[in-house]
Amino acid sequence: MTAHPTSPGTSQVGGVPQLDTVELAATTADTEQPYAELGLRPEEYQEIREILGRRPTTAELAMYSVMWSEHCSYKSSRVHFRHFADLPASDALLVGIGENAGVVDVGDGYAVTFKVESHNHPSYVEPYQGAATGVGGIVRDILTMGARPVAVMDSLRFGAADAPDTARVLPGIVAGVGGYGNCLGLPNIGGELLFDDCYLGNPLVNALCVGVMRHGDIRLAKAEGLGNKVVLFGARTGGDGIGGVSVLASETFDAEGPAKRPAVQVGDPFTEKLLIEACLEIFAADLVTGIQDLGGAGLSCATSELASAGTGGMHVDLDTVPLRDSTLTAAEILMSESQERMCAIVEPAKVEEFLAVCRKWDVLATVIGEVTDGDRLTIDWHGERIVDVPPRTVAHGGPLYHRPMTRPADLDGLQADAPPSSSADLRADWLAVVSSPDGADKSWVTEQYDRYVRGNTVLAQPEDAGVLRIDEQTHRGIALSLDGNGRFARLDPYTGAQLNLAEAYRNVAVSGARPLAVTNCMNFGSPENPEVMWQFAEAVRGLADGCRALGLPVTGGNVSLYNQTGDTAINPTPVIGVLGVLDDVRRRVPTGWRADGETVLLLGETGAEFGGSAWASVVHRHLGGLPPALDLPAEQALAGLIGTLATDGTLSSAHDLADGGLAQAVTESALRHGTGARLRLTGDLTAALFAESVARAVVTTTRPDAVRAAAAAAGVPVTELGVTGGDALVVEDVLDLPLAELRAAWSATLPALFGSPEAAVGTVPAGTVPTS
Amino acid sequence: MPRVVVDVVLKPEISDPQGQAVLGALGRLGHPGVTSVRQGKHFVLEVEGTPDAAELRQIAETLLANPVIEDVELHLPSD
Amino acid sequence: MPRVVVDVVLKPEISDPQGQAVLGALGRLGHPGVTSVRQGKHFVLEVEGTPDAAELRQIAETLLANPVIEDVELHLPSD
């Protein structure tokens, strides 16, 4: 084990290393401790001393430092979460914010749990493993709730598509997301891939996992029952990732990347797959009273959270922890973020059966401690007491900051700088938008993901939402969409967050589902910058207000701060996941056009709104003005209308309008199965094709009158656009785009940038090619 | 503890896209002097007691390598 | 043509799921004498002219291996 800057070793007394025990700490108040190196401020260190009534031991200091890091304690962001907590109660919400993931009732006794989490900084340092372990971590959160994980999604953002560092990180990140999820047998059903200069040097990797269980199967992370055993199971503990996620995610990178370079974790999806099957068998046999995954802050987090959520205390004998490296110190064992580990609370009478299930699945399982009376978390090492703390102070007693906030000085200027509003060449602009890296065909990425495994994927990328069947008899299903738009949030974080929510909501609705609940991942710059903090607070307030208006609960999420290179923060990037339910998945509505002669209708109203649009960005390299006006009642009306039309089978297809406006949407619908259309557009053609006005969808039907009647009843404006058919997209008297030309432009972009998958020779440097 | 090294390489007639990819990258990065790259696997085994050469050869040839496509080089501690 | 061999191995503190899986299989197949397996990559490069040790070291350390998680052993023809 090489010495690590953030790993405190044993203390030196008179030049002789001596184990730092509670006893020793009580008598050596003046020993200097490397709290600053561990990321703690002087007043935080002082507070730990006050809590304990003495200085912390080396091991205690390690625990507090990782648990009080920004990543684990949410010390800058937590005060703003009251907006979510203030949302009105929802009948559908079975478990809310505060657990590993929220749980939602989807009917027929089924419950669904879902959550999105970031792994931005680790993926920058080691793209493949960073992204892979990001997927692994979120899957364990879902498993911990008692659910079988059934699908993943990924939202990815990179710097300019042609930047050298994008070529370094993108292939590895995509391969890592795929490598881990594919090997776990989880279909990838959707996500995002976007490019913007602001993410150069700080790509965003947000992964979502969704799981399904019966209502009665919900598990919680708590240690209860005097004498119950604490069982650590899964991979051995090693020296990888000590202080990794927590420290890495709580720090700004300069141009050279992170100052401290923590050992990176290597994921082992095979072990995680065994862990999943073992856990599900353990749950089915009712062998645990509480369970927690080990993620950021490892054992420090799992033991202190389990103990603080329970009724008693906990004692752990650290010598029993199976190690991969016998030279690890106690503090290192407590801080290690080795992957693929779980911690369970098991009644003594059930321990043997628990261990037998683990043996069946080749999963290493070890009793490392037990639930005690009293209210202390105590840990022994080599026969000495090295930790004796009130667990709540470690898990939840972290500092709470009210960081200063100021509206960005450049915001007025930015909002006043409206983009151009008229296209000089509609045809050229159309091709430019759909062949831009953001608008282009994403199959270079999505073909690296298994979408079929488990046999319940009804819709997956490039559809608007991923749709899964959860019951083969009743055909009950769920829909999920994950969306963000950093440009809108940059121009107005409050409205931008709501626009992101509206887009995810709309995506779920147009697939025929009824939106039910929300998760989110807040990706922002440094909270120490008051302008960033203002953006964050505004986005949280906006998301909460949006959820209130739509009647949706926020079930959980994740905050990733310090996303910036040097002094330059990324665009504020809330990534919002919306979950919906379909009573019958056979009624799902796909985006693609299949048949000739169907009527193409536009639902909703279009204005000349170009602020933050893809068209302004691609064609004019312009970011300014105001984002499109929000209209949540119109979103609800549209969602309700499509829900009705889906149920009675009136729609052949529906596709929401978002980035790139109508041009992007009809391109995707036409190319899905190679069916063109003849359209007639009136009025302002630039707006008609490229504006990003909200609450709109393009649908096709053989019964336009039925759609018109239902739309009139729902108060949704309808415009007839034309008829499907032919091998071109034609806008009468304006332009004619043969599908072959359109497809060539749309599908060539990513292979040209990242290597044609047909070529025998890849572009990935060998160091990033996994050896499997 | 005795260490045994086993290198597994693809038979010459089996194409090696990973080696090809590395070679291509080397060319692009300005190392034209490298004219061929083949990628194989490298195993380091620790063995208790005296390694049994026959047993290790069998492990190398039947488990660590697939004789249909791969060749093996065994390096015993005495080598 | 001179042949250069580069072995890339995981740093000792990095977990090696592949080596673990092989070790597990060896145990089940009746080879308890093997107590540890680590799996790495084995590259065989052919070089035109006299190999330039510094250039090859750079290739090995930056392209063939990921220095965040791997170490490199370079075997030049003279070795």
Next chain:
Amino acid sequence: MRIGVITFPGSLDDVDAARAVRLAGGEAVALWHADDDLSGVDAVVLPGGFSYGDYLRAGAIAARAPLMRSVVDRAHAGLPVLGICNGFQVLCEAGLLPGALTRNGHLHFRNRDQALLVERADTAWTSAYTTGQRIVVPVKNGEGRYVAAPAELDRLEGEGRVVVRYADGNPNGSSRDIAGVTSADGRVVGLMPHPEHAVEDLTGPSVDGLGFFTSVLSSVVTA
């Protein structure tokens, strides 16, 4: 008709294979890799996935599982065995089928809907098709490139051992577009594409894959 589906540690498409067996009208019997006996099943499916993480080589460690000894013995006696993707890799590693599956030529995992030509419609698993029939089923693998020495490939072609071949593009660089092969007696079949993912309109690109599972039901009846 009882069709066994083997679960190895890391098998993933075992639930899908069992569903396909049921939809075809058979009874799916779950088999566990560490058991010794095949529970008297009439045929066996080795499903897709990443047994043992595909560490070492895809299928290599699973091929040495206790249950595989029974599979090999019974296959030599004519038991119909189908290996899909990882199952195909296991059958090659176990020596029941010739050749080997290696890292895709483009080095990526590749999932797409793939056109195939059925070249042998007289094996235990393909009698529901007609020779030359074109079907579309998903392909998804990272190590699906079929290789063998050129002379071996010539021999296989000569013996008519290629069961399915990729059409409209080769997804992984397999030699001679080979997607699946059979044993000399036509009872053991392995293929990289996933017929079990093409058995329902709702979830697959087609229902073209169902024929593999209906075929074996009639082959067992007539055997």
